Structure formats: structure tokens, C-alpha cells
């Protein structure tokens with residue numbers, strides 16, 4: 004349970020050169036999201052799906068965390084118990100910025116998961132294709148450790164637990180299309196900050212105590228200042 008929750012989406016990684024989902028007219032790297040990110044896509048077009056994530060994974064190798072990731076990593080490492088870093092992103096920018104214990108709600112691109120026993124392998128930026136066909140533990144098929152649409156997202160339970168005593172809620176770089184962050188704003192949350200490039204049709208900006216329409220790297224210093232001030236007053 005964390006006093007401060009920082010929940011991010013694709014927008015926080017945009018300045019690291021990682022494409023968002025809904026700015027590109029619904030295409031993710033020239034693929035329709037439903038073709039490569041919908042339950043059943045591994046059965047209907049396994050090769051296309053695995054090749055798609057192999058390319059995304061390989062691209063990650065040269066991507067660097069931006070200033071927003073670095074500031075959040077520093078805050079998390081300074082306030083380990085009071086701050087929870089939760090993201091919808093599958094990239095490893097927070098990890099590259101040195102951030103511990105990031106909760107990835109929709110999976111983690113560097114990992115493969117056994118379809119049978121659930122065994123997880125971190126293959127860094129390698130291709131899965133032939134080298135990682137089967138699970139070393141039970142020899143069943145491996146798949147990208149990504150939560151597809153219409154699949155269960157087990158980490159959501161962990162996220163809900165973090166909100167048990169949250170009083171400061173930060174939302175950075177998410178349209179709210181999948182997780183409508185408005186729903187977390189209960190009376191116990193004294194401060195809520197929404198940072199996106201522009202208003203989103205999915206979110207009601209008026210319910211947040213502060214809204215910042217700017218790049219995450221330009222908003223993060225103000226957000227970090229507010230978080231530290233809040234935590235110091237908490238003591």
C-alpha cells in the first residue's frame with residue numbers, strides 16, 4: 004500500500020522514441036492493435052504475432068529512458084515504501100533508469116511466459132522465434148509475457164491493493180482508454196495530478212486537482228516537487 008501512486012501510460016515513453024497507441028490512428032507500428040494484441044492472436048496468426056513482439060523487443064535495446072523516467076526512478080529509490088510506480092507500458096525504460104519494483108500491468112516485453120506452467124524467462128532483447136520455442140521446465144510453448152486485450156490482467160489486483168491508503172495520485176501519459184484513472188479518485192486522495200499532452204476524451208480533467216498539458220519531461224520537476232513537499236509534510 005503506497006501513499007503516493009504514479010501510474011503511467013505510453014506517453015511517458017514517447018520522448019524515448021517508443022510509439023504510443025492512439026496517436027498513430029489506432030495503428031501500433033503499422034499493425035492494427037487487434038491483429039497482434041488480442042486474445043487468440045497467437046492461435047490465429049502466431050508467426051505474425053511473435054515476429055511483431057520480436058521486433059518491438061529488439062528495438063528496445065537502443066531506447067533510453069528520458070528525464071521523466073529518471074526523476075521517477077530517483078523518487079522511488081528515495082521513498083521506497085511510500086511511492087508505487089505502476090505502468091501500463093511493456094518497455095523497460097524505468098528499469099534502465101534504475102527504478103526498483105515497477106508494476107507492469109500489461110506485461111513486460113523482455114519476458115516470455117510458458118503457456119502451460121507460467122514459467123517466466125527474461126530474454127532481454129533477443130528474438131523468440133526458434134531459440135525460445137519451448138519452456139525449459141515443461142517443454143510446452145512459450146509466448147510473449149504480454150497481456151492481450153480480453154485476457155486476464157493478474158497484476159490489476161496488485162494495483163488495487165496499492166490504492167488502499169493512497170493520498171496522492173499522479174497520472175502521466177495515458178489516454179484512459181483502457182484504465183480510466185478517474186475511477187480511482189476517492190475522497191481519501193488529497194492531491195491528484197494528470198499530465199498528458201492534451202485533453203483525452205476518456206478522462207474528466209476537472210476531477211483532478213492539477214492538470215498539466217505538456218511533455219512528461221517538462222512536467223516531471225513540478226510533479227516531483229509536489230510529491231516531495233507532500234511526503235515531507237506527512238512526516
Ligand code: APR
Pocket residue numbers: 011012013014015017018023024025026036091092109175176177178179180181182198199200201203217218219220
Ligand atoms: N508526455 C506526456 N504525455 C504524452 C506524451 C508526452 N511526451 N506523448 C503523448 N502523451 C499522452 C497523450 O496525450 C495520450 O493521452 O499519452 C497518452 C497516450 O495514450 P495512448 O496512446 O492511448 O496510450 P495508453 O493510454 O498507454 O494506452 C493504454 O492501451 O493499447 C493498450 O495495452 C495498451 O497499455 C496500453 C493501453
